[in-house]
Amino acid sequence: MPDPELTSVERTALYKSLGNPLRRRILEYLGRHGEANSTVLAKELGESSGTTSYHLRKLAEQRLIEEIPEKSGGRERWWRTLPFSHTTPDPATMTAEEYAAAEHLALLKIDVDTELFRRAHQEYRGPEGWAQVQRHGAWMSKDELRAFLREYHALLDRHSHSREDAPEGARPVSLRFYAVPDAVEEPEGEPTGG
Template sequence: MPEQELTSVERTALYKSLGNPLRRRILEYVGRHGEANSTVLAKELGESSGTTSYHLRKLAEQRLIEEIPEKSGGRERWWRALPFQHTTPDPATMTPAEYAAAEQLAILKIDVDTALFRRAHEEYRGPEGWAQVMRAGTWMTKEELLDFVRDYHALLERYGHPREEAPDEARPVSLRFYAVPDLVTEWNGEPTGP
């Protein structure tokens, strides 16, 4: 799936949207259940239908969800998630507003990722279970690292499925990947790191 080309203003709005706790919960619900309307979301999330309706429209403006025309009618509008992929640009190229919004979103993501990391450890049942944890370290050149990341994306495309095409036994799975060079130090008298 190709990434959307976004302007700095669009990225700032996207980061603010994704950093909004209620909008994140709406996206998670729609992603998990495939579709929802404002009434269902209001009941499930403990909000008013007016509030969920407003946030659904805002998420649609950013092309994160879309209306399901065949299910919508009158005042009742049903929504589904859209495929979305985005890579945050180099922070040095961001405007101050964009950077602030991206930073707030990153803090929220760290909290979510920390909770997932704890769950993965708590739910680990061995190498054949659903929860898997792997930590590794190695030596790579920058080009090898970039090739590795490209291959990682290819693996996700090879083994992952959009919700509507997933086999019956498939479950939604959260995956996280990060790579960071070790701090600059010395190894056998030679400098290492970036």
């Protein structure tokens, strides 16, 4: 897992790497299939093995994937993803280059998330189905929102598994969490009551 105390230069490189279309496809493939080598990825993604090999090495340098030593031998190297968690810092603390890389990655994520939102609605089959859509609103203080987010993470940890430890019938599930405070509207004049 990448160090949570990454420097601005390291975060910029991470955002650029995650924003690279081929590297995203490699990470998605490894996430779905568990492991692959450059030849498998080249065939599946329509690229040359030299190209996939280069991008695999770059992803490994950023500790997003690792080699599987027991499967690798000679020139054939097999790879798997590593656990990954990163929270983007306050944009006001970023350099211009870091912000540009983070913004580019965020726009790519919005496209992916929009497609997931559409799929969730299209695939919804009621409250017992795999696809679920929930929308809520609440009044919270910032401290309560931060506590809610900590509990959300704990709940996710309690109910999720690694690929290797998942029970039979488990599927990869994409979850997204957004919290955005509504705009504060100042009342005009005195309340009229009623």
